[in-house]
Amino acid sequence: MAWGKRLRVAVVGAGAIADSHRTAFQAHGDDVDLVAVADVDEARAVAFCSATEHAKPYRDLGTLLAEQEPDLVSICTPPGLHVEQTKLALASGAWVWCEKPPCRSLAEYDDLTSAERDGGPYVSFVYQQRSGSAAAHFRELLGKGELGRPLVAHCQTTWYRDHAYYAVPWRGRWATEGGGPAMGHGIHQMDLLLHLLAGDGDEWAEVQAMTARLVHDVETEDVSTALVRFGSGALATVVNSVLSPDEVSRIRIDCERATVELTHLYGHVAENWRYTLAPQAGPVETAPEDDVGSSHAAALAPVIEAFRAGQRPPCGGADGRRVLEFVAALYKAAATGRAVRRGEIGPGDPFYAGMAG
Template sequence: MAVIGTGAIAESHRTAFEAHREDVDLVAAADVDEARVAAFCAETEHAKPYRDLGTLLAEQEPDLVSICTPPSLHVEQTKKALESGAWVWCEKPPCRSLAEYDEMTVAEREGGPYAAFVYQQRSGSAAAHFRDLLAGGELGRPLVAHCQTTWYRDAAYYAVPWRGRWETEGGGPAMGHGIHQMDLLLHLLGDWAEVRAMTARLVHDVETEDVSTALVRFESGALATVVNSVLSPDEVSRIRIDCELATAELTHLYGYGVKDWRYTPAPHVAEDAVERWHTPADDVGSSHAAAFAPILAAYRAGRRPPCSGDDGRQVLEFIAALYKSASTGLGVRRGEIGPGDPFYRAMAGTRTGDRG
């Protein structure tokens, strides 16, 4: 393994590798900040610090590279790693647009290397349990859902030069914060069909939005509301799904376990069914370590990992549709944003640099 970018999120990657220490050896890290990469490597067993990705790839020839840099750097670094033969595990958001995503995946090869993306909220065993219950018909059809990422970020957060700008971050809280819960919602409910959205910039002096809302119709017929905010002092991440036989609700902040899920049965549902809903086979919390396990397994098997290819692209397409709908005032259907669409090239569409 090698890590590219040794800021705060890189610690979560290092912790994930330590959880798999029998299979993983962290041999190198790279960062333009010499002191920061040296400090990061000092916390490892023997990782060597580098200032340049190309030199690291040439000297170390890592099997797999974690990319923990700002979004504007992901395409170039991912392509360079893939072209060297290394698999990639890249932080969210994958990149700044659907066009960039498609550009990255061109560098993949059948059987690997592949690029996968960090959507760790999928990784909890309780989410897998819900999907099993839904697939088995034990909860009935999903009907109504709510997806909420309402967090708080102050002016100091946006003092970091690349944040809050279309060119460098690619979007506001829909891209940088709510992407995890929205990916989990899509993972739980399947293909979305249409989105209608609004965005606003109510507090922060940034180019992007600081709050967004959306109405979503799924292919199943289920309807959902989605709210993303960095203006909310009472921070929470929540998904609620009302099915025919029960309401399932997940409430947490940055990660969850089985205890964070609650099932409320419809009045006519038998007690023994309810007991099964609350007893998944194990309790694996959502985390980078849990998310890395299937990436490692896919690498060993030489097959496409989860959160890559079409699977990794789905939430990015959803976010592009959210931004397009907010800009045009029209509903946007899945599949309509293609190479000729300005929202394919940038989440801002034609609004890049706008502060008005």
Template sequence: MFVTPSHGSGRGPVRVAVVGTGAIARVSHLPALTALAAEQPLEIVAAVDVSADAAESFRADAGIAHAYTDLDRMLAEQRPDLVTLCTPPRFHRDQTVAALRAGAWVWCEKPPCPSLEDFDAIEAAEGADGGPYASIVFQHRFGSGSRHVRELLARGALGRPLVVHCQTTWYRDQAYYSVPWRGSWADEGGGTTMGHGIHQMDLLLDLLGPWAEIRAMAGRLVHDIETEDVSTALVRFGNGALATVVSSALCPDEVSRIRIDCARATVELTHLYGHRNADWRITPAPGVSAGEAAAWQDFGADEPSSHEVQLRGLLADLRAGRRPRSSGDDGRKSLELVTALYKAAFTGATVQAGEIVPGDPFYSALHGGVPGWAPGGAAKAAP
């Protein structure tokens, strides 16, 4: 049985609880919530962390009334309308389901959860029409730049997409993996593909639509971890476009990039952890009129990708009782592609969209139990 939210559907402020008070909560979630609280009825009512000191510190710094170490107790006492989850991935399923069953909507940091099985369990716990719903933090698909390019592609202004490159080449040293839950299948769910590359892959899917098949390779080339620190893939999209996808934690010259070569133009985004209008470039093909090419450059008012812009839309959806973007099937599609990449890399097979279903070993764990990659297996540089 779902508990009716106390304020979200009425005129009072949306009551928000922050669960997990580490870096991402302080750097991204709290600033977004604070900014939006200045423009609309919103109140942060509680902070939750397994560490009482961490919860109390966050509460005091943010001026929040209550700090908890027990999620269930907070849900019962505060009855928030929205829970933002900033905890390690292995907790996302249980915490999201608990919040949904208490009547709260959920905004969950990526990676969404360690498996498609977990995601489907979350979706099954959502409410019927009107929510509550669980949405994933995929802020790169939001903002004026991605909105403009998505519209151009959707109406065919740039011509048919043909050749695509999706790149997340970042650098992480061994100290980064000293955090206990990182680099672990059980805690993080996957490596750089799941933890880093999923952002650009999500944006790519949002721009291009469904994928059809994937081939891949992955390696554990530098770091002493269970998961991979680099992966490469070839993806065929449903519209026929062919893509290369690279995710790496080994690259001192860090960059995030998407390039789509279409029949009438090349569109390219180059940034690192977030983008604005100036980070997008559209190059017309020969024969495109100057007037049309100039119109393509009109991105409108600059609204950078950010947690704030995604959360603003989510709050509007909560108040209206409608399913938000990056939830349900729309949120699942990126995890499905990542899962298929792991299966293709660890088995050497070409994986088709939709083939990973209950009973497939990769449905319940991204390593699929493959020797050399599954926990307890003999480590090796590449399968």
């Protein structure tokens, strides 16, 4: 949908993930105009701009903000830079669309969102796996009660990363990445699971967990497992790994009247969702009306709509904080050997200030 004046958008950080943001902006070309990119590596910024219509390269975000006055800024830098850069963009009046993980701790998240103003600018985080029509359709079925109560769930992000991946200096370190695969990889599937069940009004209540460093020479874990209880009493298992040659992303939810399973890797469409109805279940329309896959472009659409309406976008505020609090609880549970309840990690708790405690 064209809205008239196109939003002026900019990107900070021209690394690999920035390509997904550029593609998303180009998919919404009637609504947005990509005007600039900032990166400390000038050659990388120039190369990024060469694939755009007329974006201008910068080495400094502050200069970009002053000269271009963008409406929206994409943050595509390592997690340790997110708070400073997001607050700088918000202070300039620009809205922010920030890559995951949002930041390195709940304390940073609360500091970051305190820079927002009523009516905008706001910050939204890129949890693109919850986008797409099939996820929305399943969430709607849950909300209407057509599948019955969710009872048992499994959330799996078992990927493979070699030693060269961790040769990048900021990866695998608490101070710069904020955590291991629970923060940098599994956060997408965990956000999707929590988002889907929240559509039925259910929130996670407590978590028990274990983490390990089995292969990689890093500070953080390279595998984690968790047991989760939801407020409704539903139970879930969560596995995050970067040690798995047979890579898969998977969510399975057993409801009273159906088992629903999503199997994919980095993105999904309707055919990746499989419904198995219980014998006593009535007819259920399992396919969404339109098949829009999960993607950065699909996740960007509601951000643009929220900007036009002057309303908080999804994946921000309390909605964006949910999975980060869950990750903090997972790390605390693994470190302490006890169950951690939702809402217990606040100022004064060492796991509020950092995922390593």
